[in-house]
Amino acid sequence: MNELDQKADKTLQDNTAVMLVTGGAKRIGAAIIKAAHDKGYRVIIHCHRSQQRAERLAKALNSIRADSASVVVADLALVNNQAELNDFVQHVIEPFGQLDVLVHNASRFYPTPIGSIDNPQWDELMLTNAKAPLLLSQALLPYLQVQQGCIVSLLDIHAYDKPFSGYTVYNMAKAAQRTMVQSLALELAPDVRVNGVAPGVNILPDANSDQALDQAQQDNIVRSIPMQRIGTPEDIAQSVLFLIEALYITGHIINIDGGRSLTLAGD
Template sequence: MTMKLTVKPDNSPVMLVTGSAKRIGAAIIGAAHEQGYRVIIHCHNSQQQAQELADDLNNIRSASAAVVTADLALVNDDSSLHQFVQTIIATFGQLDVLVHNASRFYPTPVGRIGYDQWDELILTNAKAPLLLSQALLPYLQVQHGCIISLLDIHAHDKPFNGYTVYNMAKAAHRMMVQSLALEMAPHVRVNGVAPGVNILPDTNSDQALDSELQQNVTNSIPLQRIGTPEDIAQCVLYLVQASYITGEIIAIDGGRGLTLAGNGH
Protein backbone atom coordinates (compact mmCIF):
# COMPACT_ATOMS: atom_id res chain seq x y z
CA MET A 1 0.00 0.00 0.00
CA THR A 2 1.46 3.35 -1.00
CA MET A 3 0.32 6.96 -0.86
CA LYS A 4 1.34 9.02 -3.86
CA LEU A 5 0.71 12.53 -2.57
CA THR A 6 0.50 14.16 0.85
CA VAL A 7 -1.13 17.56 1.06
CA LYS A 8 -2.01 20.11 3.70
CA PRO A 9 -5.62 20.16 4.90
CA ASP A 10 -7.99 23.07 4.37
CA ASN A 11 -11.67 23.63 5.10
CA SER A 12 -13.19 21.88 2.09
CA PRO A 13 -14.82 18.45 2.56
CA VAL A 14 -12.99 15.23 1.68
CA MET A 15 -14.33 12.30 -0.36
CA LEU A 16 -12.77 8.86 -0.76
CA VAL A 17 -13.95 6.75 -3.70
CA THR A 18 -12.74 3.17 -3.91
CA GLY A 19 -11.78 1.90 -7.34
CA SER A 20 -11.82 5.39 -8.80
CA ALA A 21 -8.98 5.53 -11.32
CA LYS A 22 -11.35 5.22 -14.29
CA ARG A 23 -14.90 4.75 -15.52
CA ILE A 24 -17.69 5.43 -12.98
CA GLY A 25 -15.32 5.96 -10.06
CA ALA A 26 -13.34 8.59 -11.96
CA ALA A 27 -16.57 10.35 -12.96
CA ILE A 28 -17.59 10.58 -9.29
CA ILE A 29 -14.16 11.93 -8.38
CA GLY A 30 -14.35 14.54 -11.14
CA ALA A 31 -17.85 15.68 -10.22
CA ALA A 32 -16.96 15.97 -6.52
CA HIS A 33 -13.78 17.88 -7.30
CA GLU A 34 -15.73 20.30 -9.49
CA GLN A 35 -17.98 21.01 -6.50
CA GLY A 36 -15.00 21.88 -4.31
CA TYR A 37 -14.19 18.57 -2.66
CA ARG A 38 -10.72 17.36 -1.94
CA VAL A 39 -10.64 13.85 -3.32
CA ILE A 40 -8.82 10.61 -2.55
CA ILE A 41 -8.51 8.33 -5.55
CA HIS A 42 -8.16 4.70 -4.48
CA CYS A 43 -6.84 2.13 -6.91
CA HIS A 44 -5.25 -1.31 -6.94
CA ASN A 45 -3.90 -2.13 -10.40
CA SER A 46 -4.71 1.11 -12.24
CA GLN A 47 -1.96 3.21 -10.71
CA GLN A 48 -1.03 5.11 -13.87
CA GLN A 49 -4.61 6.16 -14.61
CA ALA A 50 -5.11 7.17 -10.98
CA GLN A 51 -2.02 9.34 -10.93
CA GLU A 52 -2.90 10.97 -14.25
CA LEU A 53 -6.35 11.80 -12.89
CA ALA A 54 -4.86 13.26 -9.70
CA ASP A 55 -2.35 15.31 -11.69
CA ASP A 56 -5.11 16.75 -13.87
CA LEU A 57 -7.18 17.71 -10.84
CA ASN A 58 -4.22 19.21 -8.99
CA ASN A 59 -3.46 21.32 -12.06
CA ILE A 60 -6.99 22.72 -11.76
CA ARG A 61 -6.74 23.26 -7.99
CA SER A 62 -3.48 22.76 -6.17
CA ALA A 63 -3.23 20.09 -3.45
CA SER A 64 -6.80 18.90 -3.94
CA ALA A 65 -6.35 15.28 -5.06
CA ALA A 66 -4.35 12.33 -3.79
CA VAL A 67 -3.86 8.70 -4.76
CA VAL A 68 -3.89 5.75 -2.39
CA THR A 69 -2.95 2.34 -3.79
CA ALA A 70 -4.14 -0.76 -1.95
CA ASP A 71 -5.57 -4.23 -2.45
CA LEU A 72 -8.90 -4.22 -0.59
CA ALA A 73 -8.10 -7.75 0.60
CA LEU A 74 -6.32 -5.83 3.36
CA VAL A 75 -9.63 -5.88 5.24
CA ASN A 76 -8.78 -9.51 6.08
CA ASP A 77 -5.94 -8.32 8.32
CA ASP A 78 -6.57 -5.97 11.23
CA SER A 79 -3.12 -4.42 11.11
CA SER A 80 -3.28 -3.72 7.36
CA LEU A 81 -6.78 -2.28 7.67
CA HIS A 82 -5.67 0.00 10.50
CA GLN A 83 -2.71 1.19 8.42
CA PHE A 84 -4.99 1.89 5.46
CA VAL A 85 -7.36 3.94 7.62
CA GLN A 86 -4.45 5.95 9.03
CA THR A 87 -3.18 6.61 5.50
CA ILE A 88 -6.61 7.83 4.41
CA ILE A 89 -7.00 10.19 7.36
CA ALA A 90 -3.41 11.46 7.15
CA THR A 91 -3.95 12.46 3.52
CA PHE A 92 -6.20 15.47 4.25
CA GLY A 93 -6.80 15.20 8.01
CA GLN A 94 -10.48 14.22 7.77
CA LEU A 95 -13.06 12.22 5.84
CA ASP A 96 -16.55 13.47 5.01
CA VAL A 97 -17.77 11.03 2.33
CA LEU A 98 -16.95 7.40 1.67
CA VAL A 99 -18.06 6.00 -1.71
CA HIS A 100 -17.92 2.24 -2.23
CA ASN A 101 -17.36 1.85 -5.96
CA ALA A 102 -14.70 -0.86 -6.29
CA SER A 103 -16.23 -4.06 -7.62
CA ARG A 104 -15.47 -7.23 -9.54
CA PHE A 105 -18.03 -8.44 -12.07
CA TYR A 106 -17.96 -11.65 -14.08
CA PRO A 107 -20.19 -14.70 -14.62
CA THR A 108 -20.19 -17.72 -12.31
CA PRO A 109 -22.34 -20.39 -14.01
CA VAL A 110 -23.65 -23.09 -11.70
CA GLY A 111 -21.42 -26.12 -11.97
CA ARG A 112 -18.29 -24.01 -12.32
CA ILE A 113 -18.45 -21.93 -9.13
CA GLY A 114 -15.24 -22.25 -7.11
CA TYR A 115 -13.87 -20.90 -3.87
CA ASP A 116 -11.71 -18.30 -5.61
CA GLN A 117 -14.66 -16.71 -7.42
CA TRP A 118 -16.71 -16.76 -4.24
CA ASP A 119 -13.96 -15.13 -2.19
CA GLU A 120 -13.17 -12.43 -4.77
CA LEU A 121 -16.75 -11.42 -5.57
CA ILE A 122 -17.88 -11.42 -1.95
CA LEU A 123 -14.76 -9.50 -0.89
CA THR A 124 -15.09 -6.64 -3.35
CA ASN A 125 -18.88 -6.37 -3.41
CA ALA A 126 -19.80 -6.97 0.24
CA LYS A 127 -17.04 -7.73 2.75
CA ALA A 128 -14.68 -4.82 2.00
CA PRO A 129 -17.48 -2.22 1.95
CA LEU A 130 -18.72 -3.38 5.35
CA LEU A 131 -15.34 -3.53 7.07
CA LEU A 132 -14.15 -0.25 5.55
CA SER A 133 -17.37 1.45 6.68
CA GLN A 134 -16.85 0.14 10.19
CA ALA A 135 -13.19 1.16 10.31
CA LEU A 136 -13.81 4.68 8.99
CA LEU A 137 -16.98 5.30 10.99
CA PRO A 138 -15.34 7.28 13.83
CA TYR A 139 -13.94 9.80 11.35
CA LEU A 140 -17.20 10.07 9.42
CA GLN A 141 -19.06 10.65 12.69
CA VAL A 142 -16.85 13.61 13.53
CA GLN A 143 -17.79 15.24 10.22
CA HIS A 144 -21.44 14.11 10.30
CA GLY A 145 -20.59 12.56 6.97
CA CYS A 146 -22.12 9.92 4.76
CA ILE A 147 -21.52 6.67 2.90
CA ILE A 148 -22.70 6.00 -0.65
CA SER A 149 -22.63 2.49 -2.11
CA LEU A 150 -22.68 1.59 -5.79
CA LEU A 151 -25.07 -1.36 -6.13
CA ASP A 152 -26.89 -2.86 -9.13
CA ILE A 153 -30.50 -3.06 -10.28
CA HIS A 154 -29.94 -6.84 -10.42
CA ALA A 155 -29.34 -6.95 -6.66
CA HIS A 156 -33.04 -6.84 -5.83
CA ASP A 157 -35.57 -9.34 -7.22
CA LYS A 158 -34.11 -9.40 -10.75
CA PRO A 159 -31.01 -11.64 -10.69
CA PHE A 160 -28.62 -11.47 -13.60
CA ASN A 161 -28.69 -14.90 -15.24
CA GLY A 162 -25.40 -16.80 -14.84
CA TYR A 163 -24.00 -14.38 -12.23
CA THR A 164 -25.21 -16.04 -9.03
CA VAL A 165 -22.25 -15.12 -6.82
CA TYR A 166 -22.19 -11.51 -8.02
CA ASN A 167 -25.94 -11.24 -7.48
CA MET A 168 -25.60 -12.62 -3.96
CA ALA A 169 -22.73 -10.27 -3.13
CA LYS A 170 -24.55 -7.16 -4.37
CA ALA A 171 -27.71 -8.24 -2.55
CA ALA A 172 -25.68 -8.46 0.66
CA HIS A 173 -24.25 -5.01 -0.05
CA ARG A 174 -27.76 -3.66 -0.54
CA MET A 175 -28.80 -5.00 2.86
CA MET A 176 -25.63 -3.50 4.34
CA VAL A 177 -26.77 -0.06 3.17
CA GLN A 178 -30.15 -0.42 4.82
CA SER A 179 -28.75 -1.96 8.01
CA LEU A 180 -25.99 0.61 8.48
CA ALA A 181 -28.42 3.44 7.78
CA LEU A 182 -30.24 2.40 10.95
CA GLU A 183 -27.18 1.66 13.03
CA MET A 184 -25.10 4.70 12.06
CA ALA A 185 -27.91 7.24 12.41
CA PRO A 186 -28.19 10.04 13.32
CA HIS A 187 -24.61 11.18 12.70
CA VAL A 188 -23.78 9.27 9.50
CA ARG A 189 -26.16 8.77 6.57
CA VAL A 190 -25.90 5.68 4.35
CA ASN A 191 -27.47 5.43 0.88
CA GLY A 192 -27.03 3.52 -2.35
CA VAL A 193 -27.09 4.08 -6.10
CA ALA A 194 -28.13 1.17 -8.33
CA PRO A 195 -26.94 1.56 -11.93
CA GLY A 196 -28.57 -0.17 -14.85
CA VAL A 197 -26.67 -0.08 -18.14
CA ASN A 198 -24.59 3.00 -17.42
CA ILE A 199 -21.39 1.87 -19.04
CA LEU A 200 -20.69 -0.90 -21.54
CA PRO A 201 -17.89 -3.44 -21.11
CA ASP A 202 -14.58 -2.54 -22.73
CA THR A 203 -14.53 -3.53 -26.39
CA ASN A 204 -11.43 -5.65 -25.87
CA SER A 205 -12.79 -7.54 -22.86
CA ASP A 206 -14.39 -10.96 -22.74
CA GLN A 207 -17.62 -9.20 -21.72
CA ALA A 208 -17.77 -6.99 -24.84
CA LEU A 209 -21.14 -6.65 -26.60
CA ASP A 210 -21.44 -6.70 -30.38
CA SER A 211 -23.31 -3.88 -32.14
CA GLU A 212 -26.54 -5.88 -32.49
CA LEU A 213 -26.61 -6.73 -28.80
CA GLN A 214 -25.83 -3.13 -27.88
CA GLN A 215 -28.81 -2.00 -29.95
CA ASN A 216 -31.03 -4.62 -28.28
CA VAL A 217 -29.95 -3.35 -24.87
CA THR A 218 -30.67 0.25 -25.89
CA ASN A 219 -34.11 -0.74 -27.19
CA SER A 220 -34.90 -2.36 -23.83
CA ILE A 221 -34.40 0.94 -21.98
CA PRO A 222 -37.46 3.22 -21.83
CA LEU A 223 -35.31 6.34 -22.19
CA GLN A 224 -33.72 4.73 -25.27
CA ARG A 225 -30.10 5.39 -24.44
CA ILE A 226 -27.22 3.84 -22.55
CA GLY A 227 -26.51 5.70 -19.35
CA THR A 228 -23.23 7.42 -18.60
CA PRO A 229 -20.84 7.47 -15.64
CA GLU A 230 -21.80 11.12 -15.22
CA ASP A 231 -25.43 10.09 -14.60
CA ILE A 232 -24.21 8.05 -11.64
CA ALA A 233 -21.93 10.81 -10.39
CA GLN A 234 -24.80 13.32 -10.39
CA CYS A 235 -26.88 11.04 -8.17
CA VAL A 236 -23.99 10.38 -5.79
CA LEU A 237 -23.46 14.12 -5.34
CA TYR A 238 -27.19 14.62 -4.81
CA LEU A 239 -27.25 12.00 -2.04
CA VAL A 240 -24.19 13.54 -0.41
CA GLN A 241 -26.04 16.85 -0.16
CA ALA A 242 -29.50 15.46 0.70
CA SER A 243 -29.29 15.79 4.47
CA TYR A 244 -32.68 14.19 5.22
CA ILE A 245 -32.21 11.02 3.15
CA THR A 246 -30.79 7.81 4.58
CA GLY A 247 -31.33 4.13 3.86
CA GLU A 248 -32.48 4.85 0.30
CA ILE A 249 -31.34 3.15 -2.91
CA ILE A 250 -31.92 5.07 -6.14
CA ALA A 251 -31.96 3.25 -9.47
CA ILE A 252 -30.19 5.16 -12.25
CA ASP A 253 -31.26 2.96 -15.15
CA GLY A 254 -33.33 4.99 -17.61
CA GLY A 255 -36.40 3.03 -16.49
CA ARG A 256 -34.96 -0.34 -17.46
CA GLY A 257 -35.85 -1.87 -14.10
CA LEU A 258 -39.52 -1.42 -14.95
CA THR A 259 -39.27 -3.91 -17.83
CA LEU A 260 -36.34 -6.08 -16.78
CA ALA A 261 -36.94 -9.80 -16.41
CA GLY A 262 -33.46 -10.47 -15.11
CA ASN A 263 -32.61 -12.99 -17.81
CA GLY A 264 -29.62 -12.30 -20.05
CA HIS A 265 -28.34 -8.79 -20.85
Protein backbone atom coordinates in the same frame (compact mmCIF):
# COMPACT_ATOMS: atom_id res chain seq x y z
CA MET B 1 -0.79 35.14 -4.77
CA ASN B 2 0.27 37.23 -1.76
CA GLU B 3 0.67 35.86 1.76
CA LEU B 4 -2.81 36.96 2.87
CA ASP B 5 -4.41 35.28 -0.15
CA GLN B 6 -2.38 32.14 0.51
CA LYS B 7 -3.63 32.01 4.09
CA ALA B 8 -7.22 32.54 2.96
CA ASP B 9 -6.85 29.78 0.37
CA LYS B 10 -5.40 27.43 3.01
CA THR B 11 -8.30 28.20 5.38
CA LEU B 12 -10.81 27.50 2.59
CA GLN B 13 -9.14 24.15 1.82
CA ASP B 14 -9.11 23.19 5.49
CA ASN B 15 -12.90 23.66 5.58
CA THR B 16 -13.55 21.71 2.38
CA ALA B 17 -15.13 18.27 2.60
CA VAL B 18 -13.01 15.24 1.76
CA MET B 19 -14.27 12.27 -0.27
CA LEU B 20 -12.71 8.82 -0.71
CA VAL B 21 -13.83 6.79 -3.73
CA THR B 22 -12.72 3.18 -3.90
CA GLY B 23 -11.86 2.15 -7.45
CA GLY B 24 -11.70 5.83 -8.29
CA ALA B 25 -9.12 5.81 -11.08
CA LYS B 26 -11.36 5.04 -14.06
CA ARG B 27 -14.86 4.65 -15.45
CA ILE B 28 -17.63 5.39 -12.93
CA GLY B 29 -15.21 5.95 -10.06
CA ALA B 30 -13.28 8.59 -11.99
CA ALA B 31 -16.53 10.30 -13.01
CA ILE B 32 -17.50 10.57 -9.33
CA ILE B 33 -14.06 11.92 -8.43
CA LYS B 34 -14.20 14.57 -11.19
CA ALA B 35 -17.76 15.63 -10.37
CA ALA B 36 -16.94 15.95 -6.66
CA HIS B 37 -13.78 17.91 -7.40
CA ASP B 38 -15.75 20.26 -9.66
CA LYS B 39 -18.04 20.87 -6.66
CA GLY B 40 -15.06 21.83 -4.52
CA TYR B 41 -14.40 18.59 -2.68
CA ARG B 42 -10.91 17.40 -1.88
CA VAL B 43 -10.67 13.86 -3.21
CA ILE B 44 -8.83 10.65 -2.41
CA ILE B 45 -8.54 8.29 -5.36
CA HIS B 46 -8.21 4.67 -4.30
CA CYS B 47 -6.89 2.19 -6.84
CA HIS B 48 -5.36 -1.26 -6.94
CA ARG B 49 -4.03 -2.09 -10.42
CA SER B 50 -4.63 1.32 -12.01
CA GLN B 51 -2.02 3.42 -10.23
CA GLN B 52 -0.80 5.22 -13.35
CA ARG B 53 -4.33 6.30 -14.25
CA ALA B 54 -4.96 7.38 -10.65
CA GLU B 55 -1.77 9.42 -10.57
CA ARG B 56 -2.62 11.10 -13.89
CA LEU B 57 -6.09 11.98 -12.63
CA ALA B 58 -4.72 13.38 -9.36
CA LYS B 59 -2.12 15.43 -11.24
CA ALA B 60 -4.79 16.91 -13.50
CA LEU B 61 -7.02 17.80 -10.54
CA ASN B 62 -4.14 19.28 -8.54
CA SER B 63 -3.25 21.46 -11.54
CA ILE B 64 -6.77 22.91 -11.30
CA ARG B 65 -6.64 23.33 -7.51
CA ALA B 66 -3.42 22.71 -5.62
CA ASP B 67 -3.33 20.01 -2.94
CA SER B 68 -6.89 18.90 -3.65
CA ALA B 69 -6.35 15.30 -4.78
CA SER B 70 -4.46 12.35 -3.36
CA VAL B 71 -3.96 8.70 -4.33
CA VAL B 72 -3.99 5.63 -2.13
CA VAL B 73 -2.99 2.27 -3.64
CA ALA B 74 -4.26 -0.90 -1.99
CA ASP B 75 -5.68 -4.34 -2.59
CA LEU B 76 -8.96 -4.31 -0.65
CA ALA B 77 -8.18 -7.84 0.52
CA LEU B 78 -6.30 -5.94 3.23
CA VAL B 79 -9.56 -5.96 5.19
CA ASN B 80 -8.64 -9.54 6.09
CA ASN B 81 -5.64 -8.29 8.07
CA GLN B 82 -6.31 -5.84 10.89
CA ALA B 83 -2.81 -4.34 10.86
CA GLU B 84 -3.00 -3.70 7.10
CA LEU B 85 -6.47 -2.23 7.48
CA ASN B 86 -5.22 0.12 10.20
CA ASP B 87 -2.37 1.23 7.92
CA PHE B 88 -4.84 1.87 5.08
CA VAL B 89 -6.96 4.08 7.33
CA GLN B 90 -3.90 6.12 8.25
CA HIS B 91 -2.96 6.52 4.57
CA VAL B 92 -6.50 7.74 3.83
CA ILE B 93 -6.58 10.27 6.66
CA GLU B 94 -3.00 11.53 6.39
CA PRO B 95 -3.32 13.80 3.30
CA PHE B 96 -6.17 15.99 4.56
CA GLY B 97 -6.70 15.04 8.19
CA GLN B 98 -10.39 14.20 7.82
CA LEU B 99 -12.96 12.19 5.89
CA ASP B 100 -16.48 13.38 5.14
CA VAL B 101 -17.68 11.01 2.42
CA LEU B 102 -16.93 7.36 1.67
CA VAL B 103 -18.03 6.02 -1.72
CA HIS B 104 -17.91 2.26 -2.23
CA ASN B 105 -17.36 1.91 -5.96
CA ALA B 106 -14.68 -0.80 -6.30
CA SER B 107 -16.24 -4.03 -7.49
CA ARG B 108 -15.53 -7.23 -9.38
CA PHE B 109 -18.14 -8.40 -11.89
CA TYR B 110 -18.12 -11.57 -13.96
CA PRO B 111 -20.40 -14.56 -14.60
CA THR B 112 -20.47 -17.60 -12.32
CA PRO B 113 -22.76 -20.11 -14.06
CA ILE B 114 -23.92 -22.94 -11.82
CA GLY B 115 -21.68 -25.96 -12.17
CA SER B 116 -18.55 -23.83 -12.49
CA ILE B 117 -18.61 -21.85 -9.22
CA ASP B 118 -15.48 -22.26 -7.13
CA ASN B 119 -14.16 -20.89 -3.85
CA PRO B 120 -11.84 -18.25 -5.37
CA GLN B 121 -14.77 -16.75 -7.31
CA TRP B 122 -16.92 -16.73 -4.19
CA ASP B 123 -14.17 -15.15 -2.11
CA GLU B 124 -13.33 -12.44 -4.66
CA LEU B 125 -16.89 -11.39 -5.48
CA MET B 126 -17.99 -11.42 -1.85
CA LEU B 127 -14.87 -9.54 -0.78
CA THR B 128 -15.13 -6.65 -3.23
CA ASN B 129 -18.91 -6.29 -3.19
CA ALA B 130 -19.80 -7.03 0.44
CA LYS B 131 -17.00 -7.70 2.92
CA ALA B 132 -14.67 -4.83 2.02
CA PRO B 133 -17.44 -2.20 1.95
CA LEU B 134 -18.61 -3.27 5.40
CA LEU B 135 -15.19 -3.46 7.04
CA LEU B 136 -13.97 -0.24 5.42
CA SER B 137 -17.10 1.51 6.66
CA GLN B 138 -16.42 0.23 10.15
CA ALA B 139 -12.75 1.21 10.09
CA LEU B 140 -13.40 4.73 8.78
CA LEU B 141 -16.53 5.33 10.84
CA PRO B 142 -14.86 7.37 13.62
CA TYR B 143 -13.70 9.95 11.09
CA LEU B 144 -17.06 10.05 9.33
CA GLN B 145 -18.80 10.56 12.66
CA VAL B 146 -16.61 13.53 13.52
CA GLN B 147 -17.65 15.21 10.25
CA GLN B 148 -21.32 14.12 10.40
CA GLY B 149 -20.55 12.55 7.05
CA CYS B 150 -22.06 9.93 4.79
CA ILE B 151 -21.49 6.68 2.91
CA VAL B 152 -22.73 5.90 -0.60
CA SER B 153 -22.56 2.40 -2.11
CA LEU B 154 -22.67 1.57 -5.81
CA LEU B 155 -25.12 -1.33 -6.08
CA ASP B 156 -26.93 -2.88 -9.06
CA ILE B 157 -30.53 -3.08 -10.26
CA HIS B 158 -30.04 -6.86 -10.36
CA ALA B 159 -29.40 -6.98 -6.60
CA TYR B 160 -33.11 -6.82 -5.76
CA ASP B 161 -35.90 -8.97 -7.23
CA LYS B 162 -34.40 -9.29 -10.74
CA PRO B 163 -31.21 -11.34 -10.54
CA PHE B 164 -28.88 -11.40 -13.51
CA SER B 165 -28.94 -14.92 -14.97
CA GLY B 166 -25.59 -16.70 -14.77
CA TYR B 167 -24.18 -14.27 -12.18
CA THR B 168 -25.45 -15.90 -8.98
CA VAL B 169 -22.44 -15.09 -6.78
CA TYR B 170 -22.32 -11.47 -7.96
CA ASN B 171 -26.08 -11.12 -7.40
CA MET B 172 -25.72 -12.50 -3.88
CA ALA B 173 -22.80 -10.21 -3.08
CA LYS B 174 -24.59 -7.08 -4.30
CA ALA B 175 -27.76 -8.11 -2.44
CA ALA B 176 -25.63 -8.32 0.72
CA GLN B 177 -24.24 -4.86 0.06
CA ARG B 178 -27.77 -3.53 -0.46
CA THR B 179 -28.79 -4.92 2.93
CA MET B 180 -25.63 -3.40 4.42
CA VAL B 181 -26.76 0.03 3.20
CA GLN B 182 -30.13 -0.31 4.88
CA SER B 183 -28.74 -1.85 8.06
CA LEU B 184 -26.04 0.78 8.53
CA ALA B 185 -28.49 3.56 7.77
CA LEU B 186 -30.43 2.47 10.86
CA GLU B 187 -27.42 1.81 13.04
CA LEU B 188 -25.38 4.92 12.22
CA ALA B 189 -28.19 7.52 12.27
CA PRO B 190 -28.27 10.35 13.07
CA ASP B 191 -24.50 10.86 12.90
CA VAL B 192 -23.74 9.26 9.52
CA ARG B 193 -26.12 8.87 6.58
CA VAL B 194 -25.89 5.77 4.35
CA ASN B 195 -27.42 5.50 0.89
CA GLY B 196 -27.00 3.60 -2.36
CA VAL B 197 -27.09 4.09 -6.11
CA ALA B 198 -28.10 1.15 -8.32
CA PRO B 199 -26.94 1.52 -11.93
CA GLY B 200 -28.52 -0.27 -14.84
CA VAL B 201 -26.56 -0.20 -18.09
CA ASN B 202 -24.46 2.89 -17.48
CA ILE B 203 -21.26 1.67 -19.01
CA LEU B 204 -20.55 -1.14 -21.46
CA PRO B 205 -17.82 -3.75 -21.04
CA ASP B 206 -14.49 -2.83 -22.61
CA ALA B 207 -14.38 -3.71 -26.30
CA ASN B 208 -11.36 -5.96 -25.76
CA SER B 209 -12.80 -7.81 -22.75
CA ASP B 210 -14.25 -11.31 -22.70
CA GLN B 211 -17.67 -9.72 -22.03
CA ALA B 212 -17.59 -7.26 -24.93
CA LEU B 213 -20.93 -6.77 -26.69
CA ASP B 214 -21.35 -6.63 -30.44
CA GLN B 215 -23.46 -3.93 -32.09
CA ALA B 216 -26.58 -6.13 -32.29
CA GLN B 217 -26.38 -6.86 -28.55
CA GLN B 218 -25.93 -3.17 -27.78
CA ASP B 219 -28.91 -2.25 -29.96
CA ASN B 220 -31.04 -4.85 -28.18
CA ILE B 221 -30.11 -3.40 -24.79
CA VAL B 222 -30.97 0.14 -25.91
CA ARG B 223 -34.40 -1.04 -27.10
CA SER B 224 -35.05 -2.46 -23.60
CA ILE B 225 -34.41 0.90 -21.90
CA PRO B 226 -37.37 3.31 -21.78
CA MET B 227 -35.00 6.28 -22.09
CA GLN B 228 -33.62 4.65 -25.28
CA ARG B 229 -29.96 5.17 -24.48
CA ILE B 230 -27.10 3.68 -22.53
CA GLY B 231 -26.43 5.60 -19.35
CA THR B 232 -23.15 7.33 -18.63
CA PRO B 233 -20.76 7.39 -15.68
CA GLU B 234 -21.70 11.04 -15.29
CA ASP B 235 -25.34 10.03 -14.67
CA ILE B 236 -24.13 7.97 -11.72
CA ALA B 237 -21.83 10.70 -10.43
CA GLN B 238 -24.67 13.24 -10.47
CA SER B 239 -26.84 10.94 -8.35
CA VAL B 240 -24.04 10.20 -5.89
CA LEU B 241 -23.50 13.91 -5.33
CA PHE B 242 -27.23 14.43 -4.87
CA LEU B 243 -27.34 11.82 -2.09
CA ILE B 244 -24.25 13.27 -0.44
CA GLU B 245 -25.81 16.71 -0.28
CA ALA B 246 -29.40 15.63 0.56
CA LEU B 247 -29.11 15.90 4.32
CA TYR B 248 -32.48 14.33 5.19
CA ILE B 249 -32.09 11.17 3.11
CA THR B 250 -30.70 7.96 4.57
CA GLY B 251 -31.31 4.29 3.84
CA HIS B 252 -32.44 5.12 0.32
CA ILE B 253 -31.38 3.41 -2.91
CA ILE B 254 -31.88 5.20 -6.23
CA ASN B 255 -32.07 3.25 -9.50
CA ILE B 256 -30.13 5.06 -12.22
CA ASP B 257 -31.15 2.91 -15.15
CA GLY B 258 -33.25 4.95 -17.59
CA GLY B 259 -36.31 2.99 -16.44
CA ARG B 260 -34.87 -0.40 -17.40
CA SER B 261 -35.75 -2.04 -14.08
CA LEU B 262 -39.43 -1.43 -14.83
CA THR B 263 -39.36 -3.71 -17.84
CA LEU B 264 -36.46 -6.06 -17.18
CA ALA B 265 -36.56 -9.73 -16.38
CA GLY B 266 -33.25 -11.10 -15.17
CA ASP B 267 -31.27 -12.06 -18.24
